[in-house]
Each structure stands twice: as structure tokens, then as C-alpha cells.
Amino acid sequence: MAERRSISSRLRSYAPRAVTPVEPQAEGRITRSVGLTLEAVGLNVSVGRQCEIINNDNRRIEAEVVGFSGDKVFLMPIKRVEGLQPGARVVPVATQMGMRIGPQLLGRVVNGIGQPLDGKGPLIGDEFLDFTPSEINPLQRHPISEPLDVGVRAINALITVGRGQRLGLMAGSGVGKSVLMGMMTRFTTADVVVVGLVGERGREVKEFIDHILGEEGLRRAVVVASPADDAPLMRLRASQLSSRIAEYYRDQGLNVLLLMDSLTRFAQAQREIALAIGEPPATKGYPPSVFAKIPQLVERAGNAAEGGGSITAFYTVLTEGDDLQDPIADSARAILDGHVVLSRRLAEEGVYPAIDVEGSISRAMQNIVDDEHLKMMQRFKQLLARYQQNRDLISIGAYTPGTDPDTDMAIERFPHLRAFIQQGIRQGVHMPESIANLKALLKPPANSKGSSPLAAQHRAK
Numbered sequence: 001m002a003e004r005r006s007i008s009s010r011l012r013s014y015a016p017r018a019v020t021p022v023e024p025q026a027e028g029r030i031t032r033s034v035g036l037t038l039e040a041v042g043l044n045v046s047v048g049r050q051c052e053i054i055n056n057d058n059r060r061i062e063a064e065v066v067g068f069s070g071d072k073v074f075l076m077p078i079k080r081v082e083g084l085q086p087g088a089r090v091v092p093v094a095t096q097m098g099m100r101i102g103p104q105l106l107g108r109v110v111n112g113i114g115q116p117l118d119g120k121g122p123l124i125g126d127e128f129l130d131f132t133p134s135e136i137n138p139l140q141r142h143p144i145s146e147p148l149d150v151g152v153r154a155i156n157a158l159i160t161v162g163r164g165q166r167l168g169l170m171a172g173s174g175v176g177k178s179v180l181m182g183m184m185t186r187f188t189t190a191d192v193v194v195v196g197l198v199g200e201r202g203r204e205v206k207e208f209i210d211h212i213l214g215e216e217g218l219r220r221a222v223v224v225a226s227p228a229d230d231a232p233l234m235r236l237r238a239s240q241l242s243s244r245i246a247e248y249y250r251d252q253g254l255n256v257l258l259l260m261d262s263l264t265r266f267a268q269a270q271r272e273i274a275l276a277i278g279e280p281p282a283t284k285g286y287p288p289s290v291f292a293k294i295p296q297l298v299e300r301a302g303n304a305a306e307g308g309g310s311i312t313a314f315y316t317v318l319t320e321g322d323d324l325q326d327p328i329a330d331s332a333r334a335i336l337d338g339h340v341v342l343s344r345r346l347a348e349e350g351v352y353p354a355i356d357v358e359g360s361i362s363r364a365m366q367n368i369v370d371d372e373h374l375k376m377m378q379r380f381k382q383l384l385a386r387y388q389q390n391r392d393l394i395s396i397g398a399y400t401p402g403t404d405p406d407t408d409m410a411i412e413r414f415p416h417l418r419a420f421i422q423q424g425i426r427q428g429v430h431m432p433e434s435i436a437n438l439k440a441l442l443k444p445p446a447n448s449k450g451s452s453p454l455a456a457q458h459r460a461k
């Protein structure tokens, strides 16, 4: 029987925030507002502190301290600002940022500051989650040693993901990132999925939740959404909140899959903030703080200490113009433990999910699969590469079958290699089936000794 909870504990579940006592602070006044930045004087607050800006008409705007210079304090609004007046009061707020959390949060959609967006009423939860990141001593982190089934055949078999691994999902726009993330949400064997939708089109948020995730996907997922028209601080917060929620479930001993779409928009939000408060741009307009914030965010995923839960994370990285040398893509590749590349060429040929197996790598794979599986993965890649190297010759009929047994096999198996990558949106393929399919695909031809049926056919002519 469910444990009866006292009225006071039930009331606490509804309390939106925990209030911590703080010393009274001096009020400030807004003296300048340029672009996104607000300047105030008369405040004695630290960076990161929440403030409320109170207009003469008593309208309140939530803002955060993002920097200072001499006695001037720079603030950024968390939501969009309208009708701000010179001289508006700035009052430091005495609340600790956080939200209610528990198993009840599954199936909900929240914004970057933990407010519900789905119209299903206030968030209910037994615990209060404060937004300060939890820290794990790197020496205590459990190493990546077990695979995580993501329900996608090509990834399970050829780019096997380990529990606690962090990967990039690199792709240009419209190549199928959202659909692939939706498939993973529905078919993974992870206990909980946290989806961060950061800086994408507002229309896409609803489409993703209603059509791509559907009820089935949403049942064990929490979505944190902050579309492109949100203030940059809100978008930044949404990325951080997704990680924070994932940390909470991990600390409960669960295996969490965190899907963040996109890391590029997170970096762009940080760029907007940093440039607005006067940080100089460095690489392609990105100030140095952006490259410091990416590892800070990504490092929050991973395994907990021995016996604890895990956060396996996919961060999508937009490679605009399909340029893999983008500074964000570069920085992500350096910090992540692997990447899955989606190829526009495959998508154009109608191969979905458009996973470019040759360009993708899971750096943890060799530690989590057996030798046979590893060899099969290498063989698959070899055959694919062999076909691509000879593609031009094959297409004009200049290749003579029987010249090279490997190329013969690559030609014969190529349609099967393609079919192996393809998977329907509504079809989940689990790990054992993925490996069995790979094994069946690479079985040597039964009707010949060392030579392929293609060569045999040619000889017969």
C-alpha cells in the first residue's frame, strides 16, 4: 500500500521554491540598457545572483548578475523585456533557484527555469532540486564498461555506446537529428530520458513532443524546452537544467539517456551573453568563455561512483554547410568520447537514419564489446570503404569482377550494408538483434571457396 503522506509534506510538494535566509541587500537602480545588457549601480551582489527589476508601474522582471566593472553591475533578463524604464529598482532576490522533482516529473515539459509549459498544472515532486550542479570526484567515476542499448541498429552494432559515454551527433540542418533522437527516446533501454530542446524553432518543440516522441516516448522522458526566441540566459539555463535533471535521476541509481539539441545553440547563447557584456570575440566570433562553458556542461554527464547510476549523453552539433571544421564541432569532438555523423548525401539518397558509419566513431566501443563484435564492426567498415573507393569504377562498369575478392564481396554486399543502416521510424532494433543481423550480413558466401558469387557469375559468362 502506498505510504500515506502528511498534509505538511504534501504541501511542501507544491511549494514552488525553497526559501533560504539571506542578509538584506542594498537596492540598485538601472542606469543603462543597451541591447541585451542592463547596467545597474548601487548593488553589492555576486555574479550569478538573481535580482528582480521593478519598474515604476510595479512590473517585475527577473534578471541575473552576469558581470561587473568598477561599481557597475551587468545584468541579463531571464525572459524577454518590454517597457523597462531608466531608474527602475533592482532588488536582489532571496530565493534559491530550484524546482520540485520526483518520479512525477516524467512526462512533463518545462522551461529553462523549471516552470511547466505543458498546461498539466504545477510540478509535483517529493524533493526540491536546487540548480547547483552536483560534483563528482573524477577518480571516483565508474569507468565505461557496459553497453547501452539505444534501439537503433547501426548505432548498437557499429558505434556501440557505453553507459556513461558522451557523444556528439554531428549533422547539418534537416538531415534527421530530431527523428533519430525521437527513436532513441522511444526504443532505448535506459530508465529515464531527458531531452533538452535548446534554441531551435518554437514550432519544432511541439512537433517533436507530439509527433516524434508521442505518448509512448514521453512516458519516461522529461523535456526541457527553450526555443530560439527565448532570452539567451533562458536558453543557457535550459541546457544546464537538462543536465541537472539527468544528474538527479542518476543520483537515484538510474541509467539516464540525455539528449541535447543542440550544443551549437547553447554555445551561441553563451556567445550572445559574452559579447553583450564586452568579452572580445576570438574564433569565428565566439569569445573564449564559450570554449570554457562547453566542457563544463559536457563533463556533467558520465557515470557516478561505483554502483551508482549513469548519464549517457548525445549532444547535437550543427555542422553548417556540412562543415565539420566549425569551431564548436572541433571543440565538441575534442571533449566528447565519440561522434555519430549524419550525412546529407545519404539523406538525399533516402537512407534514413542517414548515419555515416565511416565518419562515426565510438571511442568506448573497444572496452565494452567482445572481440568478435569488434572484428565484425571493422569488417563492415572495410567493405563499405572498399565499395566507396571503387564506386566510380563500378558505376561505369570498369571494374572486372574477380580482380579482388574483397571488392567483389563489397559489391555483392553493398545493398545489404545500406539496408543494415536503414531503419523505420516506428521500429526499434535491440542489441541482440542488431548483433545477430550484423553477423548474418557478414557470413562468407556459402556457394564458393574464397571467391564471390559475382566472380563465379562473371566466369560463367
Ligand SMILES: Nc1ncnc2c1ncn2[C@@H]1O[C@H](COP(=O)(O)OP(=O)(O)OP(=O)(O)O)[C@@H](O)[C@H]1O
Binding pocket: 171, 172, 173, 174, 175, 176, 177, 178, 179, 180, 200, 352, 353, 423, 424, 425
Ligand atoms: N528515419 C527517417 N525516416 C524517414 N524520413 C526521415 C527520417 N529521419 C528524417 N527524415 C526526414 O527528414 C526530415 C528532417 O528530419 P529532422 O527534423 O529530424 O531533421 P533535423 O536534423 O532535426 O533538422 P533541423 O536541423 O531543422 O532541426 C523529416 O521531416 C523527414 O522527412
Ligand SMILES: [Mg+2]
Binding pocket: 177, 178, 179, 200, 204, 261
Ligand atoms: Mg531538429
